[in-house]
Amino acid sequence: MQSNLVLHVLYISTASPFLSVPALDDLIAKSRVRNAALDVTGLLLHRDGSYVQALEGAPNSVNDLLASIQADPRHREMREIVRYENDVRDFPQWYMGCEQMQDRREGRLDLDGQRLPKSSAATR
Numbered sequence: 001m002q003s004n005l006v007l008h009v010l011y012i013s014t015a016s017p018f019l020s021v022p023a024l025d026d027l028i029a030k031s032r033v034r035n036a037a038l039d040v041t042g043l044l045l046h047r048d049g050s051y052v053q054a055l056e057g058a059p060n061s062v063n064d065l066l067a068s069i070q071a072d073p074r075h076r077e078m079r080e081i082v083r084y085e086n087d088v089r090d091f092p093q094w095y096m097g098c099e100q101m102q103d104r105r106e107g108r109l110d111l112d113g114q115r116l117p118k119s120s121a122a123t124r
C-alpha cells in the first residue's frame with residue numbers, strides 16, 4: 001500500500017568541524033524531536049570525524065530531512081550509499097539511535113569469548 005511505503009537511505013559524510021561531545025549530544029537531541037515529528041527513524045554512527053547515518057520513513061519526510069542535513073555546514077562530502085523502498089522499518093523504535101564506534105581490535109574477543117592479548121590482535 002502506498003501509505004506504508006518506507007524509504008531507506010544510508011549515507012556517509014565527513015565532520016567539519018569535528019564536533020565536541022556536548023555539541024553532538026545537542027544535535028542528537030534536536031534530531032530526535034524533529035525525527036519524531038516526521039516519524040523518521042534510524043541511527044547515526046560516528047568515529048574519527050566520519051558519520052554513517054541511516055534514515056527511514058515516508059519518502060517525502062526522508063527526502064525533506066535529507067535536504068536539511070545536506071545543507072548543514074557541520075559536515076561535508078555527503079555521499080549516499082544505499083537508497084531503496086519497501087514496507088518495513090529496520091529501526092522502528094529509534095528516532096535517532098547514536099553510537100560512537102570503538103576500535104574493536106584492541107582486546108577483541110576470540111571465538112570462545114576469551115579476551116585475546118593485544119599483541120595477537122589482527123591487523124585488519
Ligand SMILES: Cc1cc2nc3c(=O)[nH]c(=O)nc-3n(C[C@H](O)[C@H](O)[C@H](O)COP(=O)(O)O)c2cc1C
Pocket residue numbers: 013027030031032034035044051053065068069070071072074075096
Ligand atoms: C551528521 C548529521 C546528521 C543529522 N541528522 C539529523 C536528523 O536525523 N534529524 C534532524 O532533524 N536533524 C539532523 N541533523 C541536523 C540538520 O542538518 C539540521 O540542522 C536540522 O534538521 C535543522 O534543519 P533546518 O536548519 O533546515 O531547520 C543532522 C546534522 C548532521 C551534521
